[in-house]
Amino acid sequence: xxxxxxxxxxxxxxxxxxxxxxxxxxxxxxxxxxxxxxxxxxxxxxxxxxxxxxxxxxxxxxxxxxxxxxxxxxxxxxxxxxxxxxxxxxxxxxxxxxxxxxxxxxxxxxxxxxxxxxxxxxxxxxx
Amino acid sequence: xxxxxxxxxxxxxxxxxxxxxxxxxxxxxxxxxxxxxxxxxxxxxxxxxxxxxxxxxxxxxxxxxxxxxxxxxxxxxxxxxxxxxxxxxxxxxxxxxxxxxxxxxxxxxxxxxxxxxxxxxxxxxxxxxxxxxxxxxxxxxxxxxxxxxxxxxxxxxxxxxxxxxxxxxxxxxxxxxxxxxxxxxxxxxxxxxxxxxxxxxxxxxxxxxxxxxxxxxxxxxxxxxxxxxxxxxxxxxxxxxxxxxxxxxxxxxxxxxxxxxxxxxxxxxxxxxxxxxxxxxxxxxxxxxxxxxxxxxxxxxxxxxxxxxxxxxxxxxxxxxxxxxxxxxxxxxxxxxxxxxxxxxxxxxxxxxxxxxxxxxxxxxxxxxxxxxxxxxxxxxxxxxxxxxxxxxxxxxxxxxxxxxxxxxxxxxxxxx
Numbered sequence: 001x002x003x004x005x006x007x008x009x010x011x012x013x014x015x016x017x018x019x020x021x022x023x024x025x026x027x028x029x030x031x032x033x034x035x036x037x038x039x040x041x042x043x044x045x046x047x048x049x050x051x052x053x054x055x056x057x058x059x060x061x062x063x064x065x066x067x068x069x070x071x072x073x074x075x076x077x078x079x080x081x082x083x084x085x086x087x088x089x090x091x092x093x094x095x096x097x098x099x100x101x102x103x104x105x106x107x108x109x110x111x112x113x114x115x116x117x118x119x120x121x122x123x124x125x126x127x
Numbered sequence: 128x129x130x131x132x133x134x135x136x137x138x139x140x141x142x143x144x145x146x147x148x149x150x151x152x153x154x155x156x157x158x159x160x161x162x163x164x165x166x167x168x169x170x171x172x173x174x175x176x177x178x179x180x181x182x183x184x185x186x187x188x189x190x191x192x193x194x195x196x197x198x199x200x201x202x203x204x205x206x207x208x209x210x211x212x213x214x215x216x217x218x219x220x221x222x223x224x225x226x227x228x229x230x231x232x233x234x235x236x237x238x239x240x241x242x243x244x245x246x247x248x249x250x251x252x253x254x255x256x257x258x259x260x261x262x263x264x265x266x267x268x269x270x271x272x273x274x275x276x277x278x279x280x281x282x283x284x285x286x287x288x289x290x291x292x293x294x295x296x297x298x299x300x301x302x303x304x305x306x307x308x309x310x311x312x313x314x315x316x317x318x319x320x321x322x323x324x325x326x327x328x329x330x331x332x333x334x335x336x337x338x339x340x341x342x343x344x345x346x347x348x349x350x351x352x353x354x355x356x357x358x359x360x361x362x363x364x365x366x367x368x369x370x371x372x373x374x375x376x377x378x379x380x381x382x383x384x385x386x387x388x389x390x391x392x393x394x395x396x397x398x399x400x401x402x403x404x405x406x407x408x409x410x411x412x413x414x415x416x417x418x419x420x421x422x423x424x425x426x427x428x429x430x431x432x433x434x435x436x437x438x439x440x441x442x443x444x445x446x447x448x449x450x451x452x453x454x455x456x457x458x459x460x461x462x463x464x465x466x467x468x469x470x471x472x473x474x475x476x477x478x479x480x481x482x483x484x485x486x487x488x489x490x491x492x493x494x495x496x497x498x499x500x501x502x503x504x505x506x507x508x509x510x511x512x513x514x515x516x517x518x519x520x521x522x523x524x525x526x527x528x529x530x531x532x533x534x535x536x537x538x539x540x541x542x543x544x
Contacts, residue, residue: 013320013323013324015324015328016320016324016327019324019330020327022331022335023327023331023334026331026334026335058316087316087319087323109319110319110320110322110323111319111322111323111325111327111354112323112326113326113330114327114330
């Protein structure tokens with residue numbers, strides 16, 4: 001069996017993190033690390049070097065885009081792909097793909113089903 | 128107050144001083160009658176009753192009585208001459224000098240003809256009464272000018288008031304919409320996070336419950352549908368509150384309608400519904416945002432389908448017309464999109480459904496107003512349509528009769544306007 005992909009989830013909604021982590025891990029294809037704060041998420045990313053980061057935009061303290069900027073500015077984490085999870089854009093804007101790339105950034109609109117998020121992760125990681 | 132001002136506007140002949148007698152016809156009749164009286168009276172006295180008085184033998188004959196009679200009558204009828212002059216001076220200032228001169232000359236002629244010479248003071252008298260008439264005319268003219276000024280400023284005030292009112296209404300509407308937008312988009316964003324949790328949680332339950340009975344599976348399905356529904360409302364709201372730039376392009380309206388009808392055509396409820404299209408031979412082109420316009424048509428069509436639950440007909444009419452009278456968004460007011468004579472591309476979507484009760488008609492474009500049963504409509508479809516058409520500098524109107532059907536009329540700017 002192929003090695004599990006390691007996903008880092010940074011979102012301040014603890015309940016969402018819990019379910020998303022469980023649902024993703026239940027597929028048997030992912031290991032999910034969770035951080036509820038932007039700064040801690042960065043630390044975790046630097047230490048663990050995950051394959052992909054799921055990042056909420058609206059967070060107290062350090063917001064998602066600041067986190068992303070920080071990660072991209074540092075060579076150790078610059079290559080990790082990021083998918084933004086947000087309630088700002090609607091599914092209608094994103095279209096049928098459920099994920100949109102805008103200016104090199106990938107967005108997904110909440111609420112997201114597990115199926116959609118798994119498809120998006122696989123597309124980005126090309127697995 | 129408004130009504131009286133409007134009446135004033137309907138009667139632009141402000142040079143007619145409104146006094147005791149208001150009817151134009153009556154004024155004319157009185158004037159003609161007095162002129163007639165003067166002329167025929169003078170004629171009768173001079174030529175019929177007292178033909179040529181023998182002036183030389185005046186005092187030695189018994190004709191002195193006749194002369195005295197003539198003079199007293201002449202004084203009477205020359206005074207009569209003042210009546211039409213003064214009336215004309217007040218009512219029809221412009222022609223007063225001609226009439227005064229005519230009547231004065233007539234008076235001089237009569238006197239001269241009757242006596243063979245002019246009595247001292249006749250010409251002076253005529254001159255004085257022409258002058259008097261002229262003065263009266265001047266005064267009357269001033270008065271009328273002032274009145275006209277007042278009317279004008281009243282008109283100006285009235286139109287300024289109307290313009291202000293329209294602007295104020297628009298401001299209030301915009302402010303209301305903006306406030307609704309801010310509130311709802313804030314709420315919508317806040318709701319989407321818990322919705323996400325619910326969806327994830329239900330999926331978790333769906334995957335992990337080892338012994339799922341039928342009721343449990345059904346519940347999970349229902350919760351998922353509810354989340355979907357809530358999300359749909361939020362998407363509508365966000366769309367409503369958003370001020371994205373429209374992407375204007377040349378749109379063939381009939382083509383767009385055909386494409387949209389094809390989209391809706393899969394709807395199962397369409398089984399008993401006939402869609403009739405009345406398109407002109409020439410293509411009708413508009414500058415519009417294709418997706419936005421399509422959304423409007425989808426909203427209107429699905430409303431029509433909902434209104435036709437027992438089957439019926441939907442008519443889609445497309446044509447050009449010219450704005451012929453001031454009305455909704457037609458005129459010179461701020462906020463009007465069409466001027467009189469402008470070409471308008473019209474799309475009508477008409478159904479033979481249950482119609483909209485008259486008392487609800489003013490509300491149907493208000494956000495969150497719906498008559499559909501709970502869960503069927505967000506109450507944003509028509510207000511969204513209204514918003515979109517308004518951003519196209521067009522207008523949307525509705526005509527409806529209960530049990531006969533409804534007609535939605537979209538007025539759009541044609542491409543070459």
